[in-house]
Amino acid sequence: MRRAPARRTLAGVATLAMAATLGVTAISMSAAQAATGGVTGYATQNGGTTGGAGGATVTASTGTAIHQALCSRASNSTPITIQVSGTITVGNTAKVSGSCSTAAGVIELKQISNVTIVGVGSGATFDQIGIHIRDSSNIIIQNVTVKNVKKSGSPTSNGGDAIGMESTVRNVWVDHVTLEASGGESEGYDGLFDLKNDVEYVTLSYSILRNSGRGGLIGSSESDTGSGNVTFHHNLYSNLDSRTPLLRGGIAHIYNNSYVNLNESGINSRAGAKAKVENNYFKDSKDVLGTFYTDQAGTWQVAGNIFDNITWSPKGGDTNPAGPNVVSTTSVSIPYSYTLDGASCVPNVVAQTAGANKGLQVSNGSCTPTTPTATPTTPGPTPTTPNPTPTTPTPTPTSTAPSGTNLSLSAGADGSSKGSGTSYGNVKDGSLSTYWSPSGSTGSISIKWGSATTVSKVNIRETSGASGRIGAWKLINADTGAVLKTGTGAGVISFSSASLKKITFQIDGASSSPQVAEFETYAS
Structure with missing residues (x-):
């Protein structure tokens, strides 16, 4: 049988005099509340996860000081936030007893x-x-x-x-x-x-x-x-x-x-x-x-x-x-x-x-890093937000149109976003005067069928007024998530024949808002 977890309480604080005596420094900044502002996932369930919110905040630069802070509390459930700096090692981490018991190393x-x-x-x-x-x-x-x-x-x-x-x-x-x-x-x-x-x-x-x-x-x-x-x-x-x-x-x-x-x-x-x-x-x-x-x-x-x-x-x-x-x-x-x-x-x-010393940045839900409004106030170095090293793209597709039937004309379409006045269906209506555009400079547009359809080429056609805007892209088998091809620019894209119900053109970069007039698909 599972035991119930220890009862959590936000009442009480560690005694500052005891903290000082044991070699940790008590400070007034409430980092506990700052740290809990973004708790997500299953840690939000079962009453939630608040850590040391509502308790004292102390600093520690050795493992022994961390143990002292834990075990100098009035009880083993008294809330506490321990701000740690420097390098903690086996050599500076000793066993400490008190309201709790720890181990060396x-x-x-x-x-x-x-x-x-x-x-x-x-x-x-x-x-x-x-x-x-x-x-x-x-x-x-x-x-x-x-x-x-x-x-x-x-x-x-x-x-x-x-x-x-x-x-x-x-x-x-x-x-x-x-x-x-x-x-x-x-x-x-x-x-x-x-x-x-x-x-x-x-x-x-x-x-x-x-x-x-x-x-x-x-x-x-x-x-x-x-x-x-x-x-x-x-x-x-x-x-x-x-x-x-x-x-x-x-x-x-x-x-x-x-x-x-x-x-x-x-x-x-x-x-x-x-x-x-x-x-x-x-x-x-x-x-x-x-x-x-x-x-x-x-x-x-x-x-x-x-x-x-x-x-x-x-x-x-x-x-x-x-x-x-x-x-x-x-x-x-x-x-x-x-x-x-x-x-x-x-x-x-x-x-x-992701990782330590990134300024606690998180995604805003639209793939853009953002810094939470409440973060620990002890300043660190200014975080950097480097872009990952780009992969080398395949050559820009050619502009020669493939032969055969454009399978998109009898298919459906959807996408990740659309700009004002544009439509997913515009990419499969056979007209170069209508188009789909994402709500920003990147996004995805898909062609889909009710049953598996064999495709080996697509032709991405921009409007005449937006020629050359599309930068890096991926062509994705949306049934499996497999990347069929990567590259830059619009035009004809050839790849190994695939049987699928949905194919996605994912625009990862553009000089300005792209305009896809037609997303043509061909069996060969």
């Missing part, structure tokens, strides 16, 4: 509640030391870097997990963190974000997980299926072998994440798990979704994802990839509201917002 949040740990100033780095949450509730971890945590070799910490949760954990929000290693299990590293043995109502948002053999898991074995209700959104998963994440039982909501260079497998749904996978961008990777390394299958519901240069293994006894024809195998109901960015812009907006 690991940041331990054990049998406590109502805590926020937030990086401030020039940043907080947990170097070769992991964060362990056990039998606890209402925790926020924000704006920190955790790197190179080992389970073997020297030093070791937290079983090799950067952030690990286990044994009746409820309501945790991990946001704008960077979790990274320098190799896989053979080099002594384990998971970057592991949840096991009854963990629920967790959100991981706007974070980077990279350079490790294992991204993370929910459930430590095929029999550990009691965890779930976890949200992963606007995270960057880069250069990982597997587990992005591995799911055993329970429900996970996975949306608007950017995946690149997943070397062996990606989202691994096993042992009855149910994953809702929406508007993610998968690039240059292998087996990004499915059931792998077991015959105990999980399921998934998919919508709006883009699969760019993805390879898929053949099905076998313990290998069940979702692709290349990715379709839903279950239906998942999500209990909270959320806004989806279009998958095509996810790599860009995630590159600008």
Whole structure:
């Protein structure tokens, strides 16, 4: 039977004199409220996640000081926000007792509640030391870097997990963190974000997980299926072998994440798990979704994802990839509201917002980074918002019209947005005097049929007054999310023949508002 999580209360504050005595500095800035302004996903359920809101705020620059702040509270549920700066190591992290009990060599949040740990100033780095949450509730971890945590070799910490949760954990929000290693299990590293043995109502948002053999898991074995209700959104998963994440039982909501260079497998749904996978961008990777390394299958519901240069293994006894024809195998109901960015812009907006020391920037729901109005007031360096390095586009299409029947004339059309006075249907009416235009400089327009139709060429025709406006684009099989072609400029686009019900022309760049007069499609 699951135990009820510790009761959360916003009453009471840590004693300032005790804080000073134990070597942490009490300050008046209420960073707890600032940190909780953007809580999202499953962490909003079960009463919500507020962390240390309403309590004292103290600063700490060693692991021992973090433990002292936790255990000097009047009780193990007295709210507190701990602002962390500098580098935390195994060497400066000692065991402390008081209202709680901790352990040396690991940041331990054990049998406590109502805590926020937030990086401030020039940043907080947990170097070769992991964060362990056990039998606890209402925790926020924000704006920190955790790197190179080992389970073997020297030093070791937290079983090799950067952030690990286990044994009746409820309501945790991990946001704008960077979790990274320098190799896989053979080099002594384990998971970057592991949840096991009854963990629920967790959100991981706007974070980077990279350079490790294992991204993370929910459930430590095929029999550990009691965890779930976890949200992963606007995270960057880069250069990982597997587990992005591995799911055993329970429900996970996975949306608007950017995946690149997943070397062996990606989202691994096993042992009855149910994953809702929406508007993610998968690039240059292998087996990004499915059931792998077991015959105990999980399921998934998919919508709006883009699969760019993805390879898929053949099905076998313990290998069940979702692709290349990715379709839903279950239906998942999500209990909270959320806004989806279009998958095509996810790599860009995630590159600008995810990770520590990015100014806590988030997407405004239209693929544009924005800074929340309430953020910790301790200033850090001015955040930069770099654009990702663009990929080299294929040559501009030719302008020679293909022969044969224009299949669009008998099809339907829709799109992501439309400018005032324009219509989706204008791109398939055979007239160059009418057109569709997005509401901004980028957007998508689609042609769709009631049954599978074979297409191998399209012809994008601009109006005479807007010639040359279209810049970078992607042509997408909207049935599967596979990228059929990339390039720049309007004209004829040839690609390997595909049987599909819907094809999308996604404009990723334009000199000004583009005007697509005709989106013609041809079998050959």
